[in-house]
Amino acid sequence: MKIAITGKGGVGKTTFSSMLSRMFANDGYRVVAVDADPDANLALALGFPKEVYDSIVPISEMKNFVSDRTAASIGSFGKMFKLNPKVDDIPENFCKEYNGVRLLTLGTVDSGGSGCVCPEHVLLKRLCSHLILQNKDVVVMDMEAGIEHLGRGTAESVDAFIVVVEPGERSLQTYRKVKKLGNDIGVKKVFVVGNKIRNKEDEEFIISNLEDGESLGFIYYNQDVINSDRSNQSPYDTSEETRNQVKAIQQQLMKLQNL
Numbered sequence: 001m002k003i004a005i006t007g008k009g010g011v012g013k014t015t016f017s018s019m020l021s022r023m024f025a026n027d028g029y030r031v032v033a034v035d036a037d038p039d040a041n042l043a044l045a046l047g048f049p050k051e052v053y054d055s056i057v058p059i060s061e062m063k064n065f066v067s068d069r070t071a072a073s074i075g076s077f078g079k080m081f082k083l084n085p086k087v088d089d090i091p092e093n094f095c096k097e098y099n100g101v102r103l104l105t106l107g108t109v110d111s112g113g114s115g116c117v118c119p120e121h122v123l124l125k126r127l128c129s130h131l132i133l134q135n136k137d138v139v140v141m142d143m144e145a146g147i148e149h150l151g152r153g154t155a156e157s158v159d160a161f162i163v164v165v166e167p168g169e170r171s172l173q174t175y176r177k178v179k180k181l182g183n184d185i186g187v188k189k190v191f192v193v194g195n196k197i198r199n200k201e202d203e204e205f206i207i208s209n210l211e212d213g214e215s216l217g218f219i220y221y222n223q224d225v226i227n228s229d230r231s232n233q234s235p236y237d238t239s240e241e242t243r244n245q246v247k248a249i250q251q252q253l254m255k256l257q258n259l
Ligand SMILES: Nc1ncnc2c1ncn2[C@@H]1O[C@H](COP(=O)(O)OP(=O)(O)O)[C@@H](O)[C@H]1O
Pocket: 007, 008, 009, 010, 011, 012, 013, 014, 015, 016, 195, 196, 197, 219, 220, 221, 222, 223, 225, 226, 229
């Protein structure tokens, strides 16, 4: 099962990605969590100890490694490099494991303008498609709002795109954008999780903006989740109530995917 989590900034993508990853791991699945957001913080939400967290170097920042694999010399913008770098050993060598979740932190790509293809970009893109196409494990990707960097082919192979929204117009707008973009690059199904819900009206507001069968469920606003963020704990460990809500969402996802 390959899942990509997306949505507007601050809606709860990382919170949800971490809880879903922990849940699959707890159920006995082998899980790879991919931090594909340049503003990487999935490790903290997964409950990684500070020493491990501090030791994480995103793949894109391993300059020598990137240039090794792509045969590009450092800073060689616009020059020749390999478009098919070797990536199959990366998950094994660079994942950090904790609580049964293996984490891969991708990092930022300085794209220097749209349409740019640089060695880091090629390597990350290839790594993403490798994870999605070749990996037998559960892969949960914590993404930026956009999904275009996955590309056609890879996007088609993701089992579910989940857009996290809040009960407000702005995050729903991002959901609509993702859906349109998803259509363009061959994504089969886009699901929605409503987060930071306070009451039934919030639920109804979100549902009224979705098509039938798109909603996976709701996560209620919970002070425990905020507190876990303040104390560098995993929300999975601190809030039973939220965990139960994520469990129901996971079950709905499995059901809709016939798993
Ligand atoms: N259900 C919730 N209840 C309360 N606070 C939440 C909830 N979900 C997320 N948050 C808080 O909202 C903030 C943003 O969440 P985060 O997961 O980092 O969002 P994103 O990854 O989409 O930017 C964090 O401080 C987080 O603790």
